Amino acid sequence: MNTLKKLALLFCAASLCTACFEDLDDTPITSNDIKDFVYKGMNYAYLYKENKPDLADDRFSSDSEYSSYLNTFDSPESLFENLIYDRENIDRFSWITSDYIALEESFNGLRKSNGLEFDFYYQPGSTTNVFGIIRLVLNNSPAESLGLQRGQIFNAVNGETLTESNLSTLLNQDSYTLHLATYNNNNTPNDDSDDTIDTSSETATLSKITFTENPVHKTEILEVNNQNVGYLMYNGFTADFNTQLNNAFATLQSNNVQNLVLDLRYNPGGSVNTATLLGSMITGQFTGEVFSKLIYNNDLQSNNTEYLFTDSFEGNSINSLNLQKVYVLTTDTTASASEMVINSLKAYSQIEVIQIGQQTTGKSQASITIYDSPDFGRSGANPLHTYAMQPLVAKTVNKLEASVPNEGLTPTIELQENPQNYGVLGDENEPLLAAALQHILQNGRYAPRTNNFNKLKNKVDYQPFENGMYIE
Template sequence: MKKLKVLLLTCLIGFSASSCFDDMDDNIVSSVEIKDFIWKSMNYVYLYKSEIPDLADDRFTSSSEYVDYLDSYSSPEDLFASLKYLPTEVDRFSGIYSNYYDLQNLLSGTTLSNGMEYNLYYVPGSQTEVFGVITLVLANSPAESLGLQRGQIFRAINGENLSINNYTTLLSATSYTLNFADYDDNGTTETTDDDTLSLSNVNASLTKVSYTENPVHKTEILTIGGSTVGYLMYNGFTSDFDNQLNAAFGEFNAAGISDLIVDLRYNGGGSVQTAAYLGSMVTGQFTGQVYSKLFYNENLANNDTDYLFTNTINGGGSINSVNLSRVYVLTSERGTASASELLINSLKPYIEVVVIGENTVGKTQASRTVYDSPTLFSDTEANPSHTYALQPLIANSTNVDEELVPSTGMVPDILISESATNLGILGDVNEPLLAEALAHISGSGRSVNQPEAAALKTVKLPISALEQDMHID
């Protein structure tokens, strides 16, 4: 991979940055200095620079005009927001962070978490009351230590029933007590025939802790007919765990798998390089060929990069490749994004990729952390007067044929959604999405284990930019 060149950020508008601040007292410098860092960084690296008039190189004719412009924004966050291109349609993903240490932790997989992930649904017959269903219990987390299970239903927090108005406050607390419930479907698969929920008098008290997730959540070796099938639930392209990912493929190699199912339904993305490693592990017969491409804006065009299929991990030895010509990928509408979509898009020109699940998010852009330092992309010389950093979109990712992931997402070959009342056990042959893949592998047609005909209405939970991130290491 070609590394980004070291860049010395200059004012780019015909006047010295220092001249803007020579006569200001220290307090004003602190505020304007951060905004100056934001504008200059976005002017130089932002993927959609040409679409934002305020980022034009000739936008300002004098230092005083520039300072007045910066001063017109009440905060660094407001300035940054004004520079994003179509933030509700195109750039939903660029972010600004007041403490880059927190950002670094997030990118390495460390968050404040109790280890329980969930979906929320409207109570049947209500437009305001909601309930939760646990979708994932993370390994070695507080939730796992309490014995929580995927598929458990909770109706209240601290004795207060969940609603569309209070769930954010209740579930964002550091500590809370889950109040579980039983779901009565009246013996039918329909959800509109007076299905009911009732509290079960079972509770669990959870506290969030600093938690680092190993994204290799689960591996299984399954024997289906005459096929040995590998199953991998992979929840984040986190470069700190590349060796653990490679070890999973060592297990698949040792088992001699003939088919592979990669479960990305809860994988919002991560490292572009890790995505290239995973593509190389799935295959192995294309070493040295182009896996994906990155295209930057006009300022950084010299840094356009080809990622290659490879047989080694940087500093980690040889890649365990399974040399397959077909792979199955499980997806979801909310959870499968960016680097997950990159994997699908980049493998499709080379092998058969069978996508099972829901339409994916539709994110094709990559970001990188930008610091207030001479080299932009390194924190070692960052301005000591503040800890702001940016995570802007700086490049578009394509496959070898220069095809982008559609902004509307990738359409599955087999459409199937998770059922709130029949989630199944991850890695179990009867879990609905896995069963669908196994039915396709065995040639037995559609799985008989299908979700309910009338699905429960899902609450659209807010998603942070980093939950659907694809970044350049």
């Protein structure tokens, strides 16, 4: 079907109608109109188009065959999912939304939040009951105003005992009450077989508000063995806060830091361009050289792009540290643009990257927002609906053509956060930061530590859409 090869978006005939959605002006738009957009957008841009026979340019011999194909799916979402390649192993990250306004706001750091992020573990001796631990309290948030702190534990929400099956439902509500608890190791810190989670009478009631997070969460200067070590916790590659990121590096630069600990443990990614700026701030000696490359599908090879280390952005000079070594703290939620920074720096022998923590998510692909418009861009988007897609459209590789493995980046020093001692972020005694400082003090020697806590995969949506790694 020749029309499928074109960038122009052609709507199906009215005879394709199967169901209706209500548009912004109360004018009905058909489900198949939106499915037509979904198919053609994926046919045009999807990274794994060559792996999906249904996306082949010669898949349909006639418009009627194409119409019948669309009619086999009961919604735009089901069609989109059918076009995803190997959801379990390869493409775990493409998504579709019926509200691109919220999507755009999330990319700018705007979302509904009470300011809390959590980790979850099975209660000792249980395979169903769960306890949560506050891992992060966002600055200037409702949670901070209540005095909640990292490391606090809870085992019930709204009076209901927390389990693996209900935690998502309970904590994705706009308002809820946490029932706080304590971790009791029964004075055997090296033996968790007799540990218990003890309920307390303390509660905290929170409501989500429209909230804009500054991803530059914390900047500290630590004096270690007569040298300044910089600590920066950075929680999202949000382009609207590039100036704040550069200002943080101005602080690090003015304090003449000899070592940097970059905390990306809860950073799910974001803007590719911002990732390039961060890499340029850490270094400075590679200006003009390749930071990363984006490789598109076979039809869009002309879009392949090189991102170069730079010394400026938007007319501002970059505050670069010219480091030969950087410590990066990671967990299994470190993803996308965060992994891109690690992978891209590792390609240069002139800088050593010491990764401390857990293996990362494993996402080397970038996405772009596909709108229902003639060129799939935001301008001219169909006003009758707010569907958009965020499919993977390119893979990232470093200057050596190496990408992030699907299983993630393996840490130099493996260390899982311990619910008995999450510590204070930026404090020299916080376990992951302490491991970096020990490595600095002892010239690379480190005594490994282990724990056996069974951490659950997080099911709480801190952002309505996963930032991942996207191209502006």
